[in-house]
Amino acid sequence: MYKEGFLMAWASLVANKMRSLLTMLGIIIGVAAVIALVSIGYGVRSQIQDSISSLGSNLLMVYPGAPRTPGVRPTADSQKTLKLEDYTTISHLQDIDMASPVSAGSSYVVIYTNKNWTTSVNGVNSDFQYINNWTVKSGRFITASQVERRERVAVIGATVATNLFGTEDPVGKDIRIKNNPYKVIGVLESKGSGSFGNDQDDVIYIPYTTGMERLQGVDYLRMIYIKAKDGVDLDRLQTDVENILRVRHNIKNPELDDFNVRNMATIMATVEETTATMTLFLGAVAAISLVVGGIGIMNIMLVSVTERTREIGVRKALGATYRVIVMQFLIEAVVISLVGGAIGILVGIGASKLIGALTSMKTVISMGPILLSFGFSMAIGLVFGLYPARKAAKLNPIDALHYE
Amino acid sequence: MKQAVISLEGITKTYVNGKLVVPVLHGIDLNIYEGEFTSIMGPSGSGKSTFMNILGCLDRPTSGSYKLDGEEVATLSDDELAFVRNKRIGFVFQSFNLLPKLTAQDNVALPMVYAGVPKKERKERAAYLLDSLGLGERLDHLPAELSGGQRQRVAIARALANDPSIIMADEPTGNLDSKSSVDVMNIFTNLYNEGRTIILVTHEPDIATFASRNIVLRDGYIVEDKQNPNMAGLQSVQAPTESVAVSAATEQKAVKSVISKTVTEKVNTEQTNKGGTSHV
Numbered sequence: 314m315y316k317e318g319f320l321m322a323w324a325s326l327v328a329n330k331m332r333s334l335l336t337m338l339g340i341i342i343g344v345a346a347v348i349a350l351v352s353i354g355y356g357v358r359s360q361i362q363d364s365i366s367s368l369g370s371n372l373l374m375v376y377p378g379a380p381r382t383p384g385v386r387p388t389a390d391s392q393k394t395l396k397l398e399d400y401t402t403i404s405h406l407q408d409i410d411m412a413s414p415v416s417a418g419s420s421y422v423v424i425y426t427n428k429n430w431t432t433s434v435n436g437v438n439s440d441f442q443y444i445n446n447w448t449v450k451s452g453r454f455i456t457a458s459q460v461e462r463r464e465r466v467a468v469i470g471a472t473v474a475t476n477l478f479g480t481e482d483p484v485g486k487d488i489r490i491k492n493n494p495y496k497v498i499g500v501l502e503s504k505g506s507g508s509f510g511n512d513q514d515d516v517i518y519i520p521y522t523t524g525m526e527r528l529q530g531v532d533y534l535r536m537i538y539i540k541a542k543d544g545v546d547l548d549r550l551q552t553d554v555e556n557i558l559r560v561r562h563n564i565k566n567p568e569l570d571d572f573n574v575r576n577m578a579t580i581m582a583t584v585e586e587t588t589a590t591m592t593l594f595l596g597a598v599a600a601i602s603l604v605v606g607g608i609g610i611m612n613i614m615l616v617s618v619t620e621r622t623r624e625i626g627v628r629k630a631l632g633a634t635y636r637v638i639v640m641q642f643l644i645e646a647v648v649i650s651l652v653g654g655a656i657g658i659l660v661g662i663g664a665s666k667l668i669g670a671l672t673s674m675k676t677v678i679s680m681g682p683i684l685l686s687f688g689f690s691m692a693i694g695l696v697f698g699l700y701p702a703r704k705a706a707k708l709n710p711i712d713a714l715h716y717e
Numbered sequence: 718m719k720q721a722v723i724s725l726e727g728i729t730k731t732y733v734n735g736k737l738v739v740p741v742l743h744g745i746d747l748n749i750y751e752g753e754f755t756s757i758m759g760p761s762g763s764g765k766s767t768f769m770n771i772l773g774c775l776d777r778p779t780s781g782s783y784k785l786d787g788e789e790v791a792t793l794s795d796d797e798l799a800f801v802r803n804k805r806i807g808f809v810f811q812s813f814n815l816l817p818k819l820t821a822q823d824n825v826a827l828p829m830v831y832a833g834v835p836k837k838e839r840k841e842r843a844a845y846l847l848d849s850l851g852l853g854e855r856l857d858h859l860p861a862e863l864s865g866g867q868r869q870r871v872a873i874a875r876a877l878a879n880d881p882s883i884i885m886a887d888e889p890t891g892n893l894d895s896k897s898s899v900d901v902m903n904i905f906t907n908l909y910n911e912g913r914t915i916i917l918v919t920h921e922p923d924i925a926t927f928a929s930r931n932i933v934l935r936d937g938y939i940v941e942d943k944q945n946p947n948m949a950g951l952q953s954v955q956a957p958t959e960s961v962a963v964s965a966a967t968e969q970k971a972v973k974s975v976i977s978k979t980v981t982e983k984v985n986t987e988q989t990n991k992g993g994t995s996h997v
Contacts, residue, residue, distance in 0.1 A: 627814045630775060631802065710775050711775050
């Protein structure tokens with residue numbers, strides 16, 4: 314019965330090609346829009362995830378914080394509470410894979426011959442390259458002995474290299490920071506823009522010892538990067554680090570912490586939540602057009618019922634029951650919506666591939682929204698087909714037979 | 718004694734349209750027996766169509782009893798009536814009412830779809846019925862590709878699909894030219910010869926003469942009910958002198974050769990007794 318119903322419905326679709334196509338158009342556009350927009354949403358999410366994990370996803374970042382004492386609280390940046398000894402102590406923790414202190418800071422004018430460029434100069438150790446997932450394009454990264462000897466060497470980011478050297482090879486050249494010469498020993502591979510639109514390549518790394526003692530002349534750090542060992546619970550490690558710092562800084566009440574520990578996993582979760590909301594929003598907008606498509610189906614099915622009143626009368630006279638007629642029209646509506654849904658999926662996949670290829674936006678096609686919108690379009694066929702189907706089945710056979 | 722296939726007692730039908738009450742049938746008592754070929758005539762407004770609808774179980778009487786094959790059908794539900802129409806009544810309409818998008822074979826198979834007959838069996842029986850009515854070459858034709866007479870033959874084949882107790886024909890020749898009309902009426906005559914019960918609604922006295930019993934309806938009453946010993950169809954078969962009758966007889970041969978396969982021997986004997994041309 315069902316198989317024949319589907320065959321009959323298919324025959325009726327093929328017989329009215331243009332009308333069937335126009336009816337399906339609503340569903341096609343709806344499904345395609347859902348798939349394309351959700352794939353853009355997923356694309357944005359994966360882009361952000363990529364850039365976060367390019368920093369390393371199992372990272373803890375320790376920043377100096379304003380002491381929570383009464384009175385005017387200076388900005389967190391200008392704090393001097395994070396000392397090198399804090400880093401040394403923390404780096405001995407079992408769960409830590411690598412750690413690097415970061416000294417110095419933003420906005421140094423860097424000069425090479427007659428060109429200058431203002432950028433952030435960061436003092437780091439030799440592990441920093443791996444903690445922040447940097448690849449060296451040419452030359453090499455800072456070595457442990459260079460750190461120990463407080464050498465004036467620098468590794469520069471791609472943006473800095475372009476702006477100061479143009480097409481010239483920077484490795485081996487001297488740049489001047491605060492009137493002191495620094496030898497460029499390496500150029501970093503470009504990472505592109507970060508999660509928040511910042512240029513990750515606009516950066517210079519020098520040994521942290523050099524940064525603290527020779528560039529700045531201070532005994533405090535700007536921050537500490539900590540990379541946990543694989544499989545370590547980042548939240549627990551964060552608590553451990555906080556406890557060590559409290560002991561070292563002699564803080565009893567956690568509310569008075571003079572430092573901040575940020576957890577990359579938490580940041581990631583927040584970002585994911587944000588993009589999920591955005592994706593949901595895009596999907597919801599597209600789903601509205603699916604509903605509109607469903608109303609289109611109902612409209613055409615109602616026309617079709619009127620048009621086929623006589624046919625319905627004949628079928629009833631020949632013994633079709635209420636249920637048989639309902640099923641016939643319902644199956645027809647579902648077939649329209651399913652075929653429309655299938656075409657919509659193809660169009661949607663095509664559209665998101667096209668968007669991915671022609672624009673800088675990244676699109677990620679996933680099974681979830683495809684199955685969902687297919688199921689949704691079938692449900693729409695059922696819901697919006699029910700009223701016309703019932704209307705058809707309720708027709709009085711005599712009236713239907715004499716309908717002209 | 719033949720059994721009453723249809724037994725009506727005090728059938729009335731009253732239409733209520735707002736405050737307007739229109740009585741159409743005023744208590745009709747009628748028995749129609751197995752194997753009868755009954756014509757129902759009457760001027761328009763006589764209640765003919767309403768009566769036909771009730772007989773065909775398309776509508777229910779306002780009051781009275783309608784026994785079909787001894788079973789009360791006046792009080793059945795819609796779906797039960799659909800079942801009765803499907804199994805026990807074969808309809809032939811004036812405007813054929815074939816489904817335009819189905820082939821002749823599929824049209825004939827349609828009542829069997831609703832009866833739940835398996836597909837293979839349906840196809841075979843539909844092909845067989847069409848073949849028996851001389852349309853064996855046209856199984857895959859759409860109604861639009863057939864002439865009026867051929868369409869009506871498809872409709873008759875469809876009416877026979879579920880081997881019903883009665884065949885109801887509502888002005889079956891109304892849309893046909895006179896030659897096709899005679900063809901169609903000869904088919905009915907053959908079905909009568911087979912022993913089928915036929916009810917024919919018409920307003921043409923010529924057509925009514927093909928029936929074995931003539932009923933005339935006027936203003937919701939039966940005003941005339943008489944046997945017709947001189948059935949037109951039988952006469953034309955017995956004396957095939959006119960050209961129309963000759964072609965009808967040829968047609969009839971095809972019909973009969975098939976019909977004799979379907980029906981019991983008893984009917985066959987009866988047929989011969991009635992003097993129909995013997996099939997080759």
